[in-house]
Amino acid sequence: MKRALLLRLTIAYAVVWVLRVVFYLYNSDLLGALTWGEIPDLLRGTLIFDAANLAYTFGLFVLLSLVPFPFRYSKVYQKILYWYFVLGVVALLFFNLSDTIYFHYARKRGTIDEFSYADNDNTAWVMIKAALENWYLLLLGVAILMGAGYLYKKIKIVKPAKPRYLVNSLVFGLSVFLLITAMRGGIGRQIRPITLGNAAQFATTPLKASLVLSNPFCIFRTIGNSKIRYTKYYDATTLDSLYSPIHHHKSQTLNHKNIVIFILESFSHEHSQYLNPQLYPTQSYMPFLDSLMQHSYVFDNAYANGRKSIDALPSILASIPSFKTPFALTPQALAPMEGLGTILNKQGYESWFFNGSQERSMGFVAFAKSAGFNNIRTMESYEAARGSGDYDGYWGIWDEPFLNFMAHELSTAKQPFVAATFTLSSHHPFVVPEKYRDVLPKGKTKVHQPVAYTDLAMRRFFDYAKTEPWYENTVFVMVADHVSSETFSQQARTDKGNSHIIQFIYTPDGTLAPMHDTVTTQQIDLMPTLLALIGYDKPYFAFGRNAFRQRDRGFAVNYTGTQFQWITDSVSYYFDETTTGTARADSAVKAFIQRYYEQMERGEFLP
Known part of the structure; x- marks a missing residue:
């Protein structure tokens, strides 16, 4: 029975691959030619996503086939399994052939969102018309279904002479584990269940990431993603006058x-003695960064746009915030966009992304590639170069050795370059390497000692970087991904304080004079601010603002879990999608939220 099941699943796998080839041939004009260099990553991605796809589609079929009881060999039971398999193949054919046609117009794979359009009066007619126009795909689907059914019946089941309850029960238990692993996309605490956005990790363009995907996976993984619903407070003209994400800088050099x-894990504003001398009169838990801030442009009132690490990358690297749902987990994460890496690549920059976790951890690499970062270094890269002795046992490579690795890699980069890194040691379970446990201060909270360790890692990075020729010509940005779960002051436990982060820019050559800027800023302001700093003069898309334009009123926006929080220099407003209770704040909040969801609905983030 086990051999028969593997052969049957091989048929299903072959169907998925035939449909992928058809998808590519039909849409090759959009997807572009495939190079030999792209194929290994695409194949690796399809193995992961096809395993998930088949687990979702045929998971119950697998379990029913392996129930450890003799009745599974009966003719009636085998007939039930046959029709389950046929229905599974029908689902593969229907959704993927529909995707083949739909993609040509929508530039995206079908998700649960498409079902929200099924109540339109003309839906049935549109589907019939599409089928008639593509009749050959319909015939191909019938042929594949008949072929799969024919091959299935050729696989014979032989009932063993004696029941093997123990072995069959063990195989059944193992199959449950393997199905869960396939649905998640891997095992390990660092790996989140894969979503559509993870496909970008294996492709050179967002469009080609659709080759890695297939259905019904895309539908299953977006169940719960309700249709984008929002209130249109303003007409198009009024909205443009209130808020626009299209930026036009004056011509510069x-x-x-x-x-x-540096995206610093859990670096709350309250961790800094320099910013909060009243909290730490005698002890700094981040002495290096505190000293560096004294020579930097410091955004004292900077706020995170999200609550989780996965929210931070889109905000910082593409100026796209996350609200009710992490942007990186939405289908729109594969929409056309120009992140910081994409923009600077066109200006002759090399782009690098570093993260000491596994390649598929948290979807970081996938989004970094979507934002245009081409040279990727992860835990796997580190261990290939320096061995596996620096794994922290939880999340990845300790910050100190990984940042040292990053510094040496940057010394091989061609200038100019843009690089981003995500630290990881200042995170639960709040541990540091053994050699530092009795050296670094324990602190007021569990996170203070890991913060001190990451601060030490940063000091060592800069000690090396100062000796390199690229150092003086570099803009260094320090920004937290979000506030730590461990808080010390009462202020940090408020809604506003719970998003108050460290954010500053250091330029060794003095391009930016030391400044303690108290105007409200947010993570999404970083990309526009950096583009202004280097003199970028072309139109671009960003929800944030250039923080150096003091005449623009600063603000920050995030979602508390129940309502939007709109933070200004003087006060915070809370918006329940109806009113803030303050007319002056209402227009700003409503315009921003409406524009955000219009772009999400449009599925495009381009100027």
């Missing part, structure tokens, strides 16, 4: 400075 962005 591009100065080709390198950019290095």
Whole structure:
């Protein structure tokens, strides 16, 4: 029975692959030619996503086939399994052939969102018309279904002489584990269940990421993603006058400075003695960064646009915030966009992304590639170069050795370059390497000692970087991904304080004079601010603002879990999608939220 099941699943796998080839041939004019260099990553991605796809579609079929009881060999039971398999193949054919046609117009794979359009009066006619226009795909689907059914019946089941309850029960239990693993896209605490956005990790363009995907996976993984619903408070003209994400900088001279962005795990504003001397009169838990801030442009009132690490990358690297749903987990994460890497690649920059976790951890690499970061270094890269002795046992490579690895890699980069890294050691379970446990201060909360360790890692990075020729021509950005779960002050436990983060820019050559800027800023302001700093003069899309334009009123926006929070220099407003209770704040909040969801609905983030 086990051999028969594997052969049957092989038939289903072959169907998925035939449909992928058909998808590519039908849409090759949009997807573009495939190069030999792209194929290995695409194949690796399809193995992961096809395993998930088949687990979702045929998971119950697998379990029913392996129930450890003799009745599974009866003719009636085998007939039930046959029709289950046929229905599974029908689902593969229907959704993927529909996708083949739909993609040509929508530039995306079908998801649960498409079902929201099924109540339109003309839906049935549109589907019939599409089938008639593509009759050959319909015939191909019938042929594949008949072929799959024919091959299925050729696989014979032989009932063993004696029941093997123990072995069959073990195989059944193992199959449950393997199905869960396939649905998640891997095992390990670092790996989140894969979503559509993870496909970008294996493709050179968002469109080609659709080759990695297939259905019904895309539908299953977007169940719960309700249709984008929002109130249109303003007509198009009024909305444009209130808020626009299209930026037009005046003509300037591009100065080709390198950019290095440190996304610091859980670096709350309250961790800093420099910013909060009243909290720490005698002890700094981040002495290096505190000292660096004294020579930097510091955004004292900076706020995170999200609550989780996965919210931070789109905000920082593409100026796209996350609200009710992390942007990186939405189908729109594969929409056309120009992140910081994409924009600077066109200006002759090399782009690098570093993360000490596994390649598929948290979807970081996938989104970084979507934002245009081409050279990727992860835990796998580190261990290939330096061995596996620096794994922290939880999340990835300790910050100190990984940042050292990053510094050496940047020294091989061609200037100008833009690089981003995500630190990881200042995170639950709040541990540091053994050699530092009695050296670094324990602190007021569990996170203070790991913060001190990451601060030490940053000091060591800069000690090396200062000796390199690229250092003086580099803009260094320090920004937290979100506030730590461990809080010390009462202020940090308020809604506003719970998004108050560290954010500052350091330029060794003095391009930016030291400044303690108290105007409200947010993570999505970083990309426009950096593009202004290097003199970029072309139109681009960003929800944030250039923080150096002091005449623009600063603000920050995030979602508390129940309502939107709109933070200004003087006060915070809370918006329940009807009113803030303040007319002056209403127009700003409503315009921003309406524009955000219009772009999400449009599925495009381009100027």
